Amino acid sequence: MANLPASIEIKEEGPREGFQYEKGQIPTQRKIELIDALSQTGLRHIATVSFVDPRRVPGMADAEAVVNGMTPNPDVTYSALALNKRGLERALATGRVRVGGAILLVTTEAFVKINLNRSKAEQLAAQPAMIQLLKEHHLPIESIGIMAAFGCNYEGPVTTRCVLDLISDALGVAAEHDLTIRRINLADTMGWATPLQIKRLVGAVQDRFPEIEVMLHLHDTRGMGIANAFAGLEMGVRRFDAAVAGLGGCPFAHNKGAAGNVCTEDLVFMCEEMGVETGVDLDALIECAILAEDVVGHPLPGSVKIGGSLRRLREKLVPAA
């Protein structure tokens, strides 16, 4: 029988992943509205924006305005993505967001070429400069992110061996800079994983690096997101990225129009119903999912926002005293 963790921690990726790839510009005020609503649900970590080149990602051109406009909840960690010096400096200048200190690596030559115009050797060689930059700003670097850990639209299936080798490479770089890596985030960037693969790869990484916690970043491109999260829970995974209403879309070739990140409220529903605590008020989160649909102006993939929570149903079933 499944032996599930008592609780999990969810990083809400909806605002960052979601607004990045939406067609057309979403008003800054509406982005702020969603972030502020999410901050009242019990979620403890919200990824807000990416500080990236507005010519490449026009949807993030208002990153400063979003971050400066939100009303911080002191119980919530707000983070932002920055991939270079310029982005980092922009993020830090706001004084309001944490910048993720992670060694991010892509599994396949084809994807790293398309994504960053580098080879895998070059992406590894580029890490020390970013580490140095983060160190200069006294930012901790405690995690490794492996993108396309389960498969790649440009190169096909990714082997366990490839992922383990890449983690070893990253740990080598970390050791050279006296960093202690506490977490490995396995990202199913293009939605190739099945629950069985999740169990196999998470298990292999846990076996090889038992002192490091494994996290999951799951895309729901082919509808496997919740099943993959369950498989992760069964392997003892306690940290998940997710996106309210399944925001995020899929920017990759062959999958345009597909679902985004695993849906936060569906994940919270599953966990809470199984006795795995999330700290999140599901009904408040469902309201956020409905708000998210209104903000982007088109249907989003999450199911619980339509099917409804069982808590409400149970309350209706109890006769009034």
Add this chain to the structure above:
Amino acid sequence: MANLPASIEIKEEGPREGFQYEKGQIPTQRKIELIDALSQTGLRHIATVSFVDPRRVPGMADAEAVVNGMTPNPDVTYSALALNKRGLERALATGRVRVGGAILLVTTEAFVKINLNRSKAEQLAAQPAMIQLLKEHHLPIESIGIMAAFGCNYEGPVTTRCVLDLISDALGVAAEHDLTIRRINLADTMGWATPLQIKRLVGAVQDRFPEIEVMLHLHDTRGMGIANAFAGLEMGVRRFDAAVAGLGGCPFAHNKGAAGNVCTEDLVFMCEEMGVETGVDLDALIECAILAEDVVGHPLPGSVKIGGSLRRLREKLVPAA
């Protein structure tokens, strides 16, 4: 690590469950078109229509015309639902469909009252008449179906004890009529189940009735369908009902507009990617899912029809010789 079955059998419920609750009349010819397309995918069992009162279910008023219009594939079993003498006689008169011989029972007083205007005692007392009728037509009765096995919108959670007692009651009736029950179909009729509940209830039923095979009929009301199917696979379940594109909707109070049955092509994708054989050509099934959306005239919930199969992607990745 998961120990999954080598293969599964899927009963395609899309035409029957799907066309039952669609708003507006779908042209008979289009229903036939979908059934005939499904019959060419490798699916071995298709539930075609319900022979029910057309005043109660207008979408099934053309049941005879659908069944008589389809082009049977000799490798496919076509079935129909009949819940009384009139329905059974209509179905048998076509000479083209198998009528399911099952003892169907609902778990809760509230749901059986709403559904059939009976009490639970009355639904049990009504079984011998239906069994007698099926016997008169020499139809085998080999399965028990438990509806709302995991929870009920009108009465709340359903206990394992309640389900086990109901199965015992059904087996008692079966024994009185010299029937050998080979399968128990646990139906999550209103989408209350989580993967953990699936494991617990399936495990409890297997423990108590080890000689009887457990099947699953999963609704995707709250997005748990695929995760629940995975949990079932982990418990050794080998037979699933499913609906192409997630057809079916949800007719129950509180869930109108929600998803229908677990999506066949998403289930096939998961299984095939995990090495669990389904016998189904996924790409042909995806074409059926796209056809199903065209037939009903609105988006349907399945994911793989948008995200695409990996087989196609892998083929594109292999350089031409």
